[in-house]
Amino acid sequence: MKAKKVNLFFKIVLIFTGFLALWNTCLYAGKSQKLRVALTGKFPPFSFYSGKGRLIGFDVDVSKAIARKLNRDLEIVTTEWDGILAGLLAGKYDAIIGSMAKTPQREEVVNFSIPYYISGAQLFIHEDNKDEIENIDALRGKRIGVGLGETYEHYLRKNYPDIQVVTYKSTVDIFQDMLNGRIDGFVTDKLVGLYQIEKGRMPFVTAGKLLYEESIAIPVVQERPQLLKKINKALAEMKRKGELAAIYKKWFEEKGKDFETAAGIETKIIVKKLGKGFAITLLVAFSALLMGFVLAIPSAVILNNKAFFIYYPLRSFNDFIRGTPLLIQLFFVYFGAPQVGVMLTPIQAAILTLTVNSSAYMSEVIRSGLMSVDCGQILAAKALGLSRLQSFRYIIWPQAFRIALPPLMNSVVALMKDTALIAVISVGEVIREAQSIISVTYNPMKYYFIVAVMFFIFTFPLMKLAGRIEKKIKEKGFANA
Amino acid sequence: MLEIKNVRYLYPDGTRALEDISINFPREHILALLGRSGSGKTTLLKCIGRFLKVERGKILLGGRSVYDLSEIDLRRSIGIVFQDLYLFPHLRVIDNMTLAPRLVMGEDSKQAKDTAMVTLKKLGIDDIWDKYPSQISGGQAQRVAIARALVLRPKYLLLDEPTSALDVDTTDEFGRWLVRLKEETTFIIVSHDVLFCEKTATSGALIEEGRIVSRGSIDNILKKTKR
Numbered sequence A: 001m002k003a004k005k006v007n008l009f010f011k012i013v014l015i016f017t018g019f020l021a022l023w024n025t026c027l028y029a030g031k032s033q034k035l036r037v038a039l040t041g042k043f044p045p046f047s048f049y050s051g052k053g054r055l056i057g058f059d060v061d062v063s064k065a066i067a068r069k070l071n072r073d074l075e076i077v078t079t080e081w082d083g084i085l086a087g088l089l090a091g092k093y094d095a096i097i098g099s100m101a102k103t104p105q106r107e108e109v110v111n112f113s114i115p116y117y118i119s120g121a122q123l124f125i126h127e128d129n130k131d132e133i134e135n136i137d138a139l140r141g142k143r144i145g146v147g148l149g150e151t152y153e154h155y156l157r158k159n160y161p162d163i164q165v166v167t168y169k170s171t172v173d174i175f176q177d178m179l180n181g182r183i184d185g186f187v188t189d190k191l192v193g194l195y196q197i198e199k200g201r202m203p204f205v206t207a208g209k210l211l212y213e214e215s216i217a218i219p220v221v222q223e224r225p226q227l228l229k230k231i232n233k234a235l236a237e238m239k240r241k242g243e244l245a246a247i248y249k250k251w252f253e254e255k256g257k258d259f260e261t262a263a264g265i266e267t268k269i270i271v272k273k274l275g276k277g278f279a280i281t282l283l284v285a286f287s288a289l290l291m292g293f294v295l296a297i298p299s300a301v302i303l304n305n306k307a308f309f310i311y312y313p314l315r316s317f318n319d320f321i322r323g324t325p326l327l328i329q330l331f332f333v334y335f336g337a338p339q340v341g342v343m344l345t346p347i348q349a350a351i352l353t354l355t356v357n358s359s360a361y362m363s364e365v366i367r368s369g370l371m372s373v374d375c376g377q378i379l380a381a382k383a384l385g386l387s388r389l390q391s392f393r394y395i396i397w398p399q400a401f402r403i404a405l406p407p408l409m410n411s412v413v414a415l416m417k418d419t420a421l422i423a424v425i426s427v428g429e430v431i432r433e434a435q436s437i438i439s440v441t442y443n444p445m446k447y448y449f450i451v452a453v454m455f456f457i458f459t460f461p462l463m464k465l466a467g468r469i470e471k472k473i474k475e476k477g478f479a480n481a
Numbered sequence B: 001m002l003e004i005k006n007v008r009y010l011y012p013d014g015t016r017a018l019e020d021i022s023i024n025f026p027r028e029h030i031l032a033l034l035g036r037s038g039s040g041k042t043t044l045l046k047c048i049g050r051f052l053k054v055e056r057g058k059i060l061l062g063g064r065s066v067y068d069l070s071e072i073d074l075r076r077s078i079g080i081v082f083q084d085l086y087l088f089p090h091l092r093v094i095d096n097m098t099l100a101p102r103l104v105m106g107e108d109s110k111q112a113k114d115t116a117m118v119t120l121k122k123l124g125i126d127d128i129w130d131k132y133p134s135q136i137s138g139g140q141a142q143r144v145a146i147a148r149a150l151v152l153r154p155k156y157l158l159l160d161e162p163t164s165a166l167d168v169d170t171t172d173e174f175g176r177w178l179v180r181l182k183e184e185t186t187f188i189i190v191s192h193d194v195l196f197c198e199k200t201a202t203s204g205a206l207i208e209e210g211r212i213v214s215r216g217s218i219d220n221i222l223k224k225t226k227r
């Protein structure tokens, strides 16, 4: 009897694992047509958008060459540097060809290919200070900027503990703070730094020798040694045949060559990029709002009545959502979903997260609206023979909704603004597009201001409308009935 | 006939609100259920309206327990106007009145509206049909609440403390309206306002601390209270 049960248990486990294996194979089989490569698209000259809006750069060329050698179509995913490794681990793409340095820490979670170029960490300072600051030792006790998640941060903290390390989302931000005097220097890749300084016509110069050398290589998940082997073979061949050197020469030695960027970025492209970005922002915001609102109504009813058996789970869930940063929820959904076998595109993940998030906030607002409706209203409706549903639909809901409307409008405005965060899971919304424009134009204030205005054009009428409705309700005088 | 037999009700907190209440309400005239504040009048009214379930005893309507009636049959037989009226603040007077006929009795909008206007006219307030409840006076609101219940044509219409929010003049006027309407339904006035009941009702009962202490004509009851 017992043996039989165990047997059955094993059978179930076997079938289940078999199913999982099949599922995984299908997933990977579906992927094998294309080589999906991640990079930031904001890292000139390695990856950035040209004046004509095309993704170009050293890393892009290397990606193309490798895909060709592997005989695969190339799909480039542009994503934020912060989440680029997490995305690789979550299976969002096959490899990162985004100028990632090989480090022991990273090697714990991924396998690196052989290096495809060598660079190094370089300190840059303002040219006005070049006489005082000979090398990094002169900056002890001062503030130095680095890109968030780059190896330089770890290196500086370890070797120069008395230097204050300030992390930035992008080089453009670092430049801005160098000009503002918030930092005294910055450390970045020497090649990148020199290129960007020249492009942005920035008054910065190198100070001292390379802090250390870095091997730039391609990380692949540890579960896919076959892929790594193929990439290594491709790289070795490219080195042998001088193809890699040719790409290097194209981007670093042919000075003065026009990479479609010399004249900056065309206005037409800027308008198109920002327009497309804002369309995505609106799509995400309105889908999330609509679904969040629909979900919020039953949630609010449940939250308004402890008698429902799911009251306590929902109460806790709502508190959890409202008490944790949206940013973390986004990461959680985007990187967590693949681990339970659900592949979500960045936009799907963004809509899902914002739906849940906005539903949590809106259900609280609606709940307090429901609570402020006099219980006597239900008695009166019942005395007239209305069913519970009719009483909710015609008596309770219209009153609760009118009370909840102004704070609901505020939730809508808040959610609109929250969409700014979804760039971190590589949704190409308006702020991400602005950043990619800024990475070639070096004019953050201008483009961030334009984006702010775009948001304001949408949120302002909503805020006005909320005010109008509130006034109207006060005039009719039933808000406190 | 509305019969109440040996009804007892305890609130969940143990308050004994009704004890062995027995009383019959024949379908005629205007009846009164008198009693001091806190004596259990509203509790009895809520039991009759099935908002509370009696602990013991029976409430029968035409020989059938009100607990066995369908929701629609019950609401079409017994109307209730609560002390606080509970007009629907987001609906105009006319919409307050047509909602139940449309939703519950399946009348079409025109039919419901016509009936509502006729009823409003009977109560002398057809001029306020398009006002919101916040825009009308207390006396008008009281009549709208009655009109809203009347359009369902209940056999009995229970009014809880109908005069508590009215001043002396309005109370008298309201009483006259009720007398004029007594052919429409049997009013049961639940009130501590002895003067008003004396002027308006023909017979009734007196309730004290949850028990019926006297019943019969209003004069009789009043004699007893004065004693």
Ligand SMILES: Nc1ncnc2c1ncn2[C@@H]1O[C@H](COP(=O)(O)OP(=O)(O)O)[C@@H](O)[C@H]1O
Pocket: B011, B012, B013, B015, B016, B017, B035, B036, B037, B038, B039, B040, B041, B042, B043, B044
């Ligand atoms: N919800 C309640 N819970 C507990 N006791 C109540 C409740 N409502 C009324 N009571 C008590 O029941 C008794 C009768 O109240 P009620 O029927 O409202 O009296 P009346 O309408 O005659 O003024 C009172 O003692 C009152 O305090």
Ligand SMILES: [Mg+2]
Pocket: B038, B041, B042, B043, B083, B160, B161
């Ligand atoms: Mg009372």
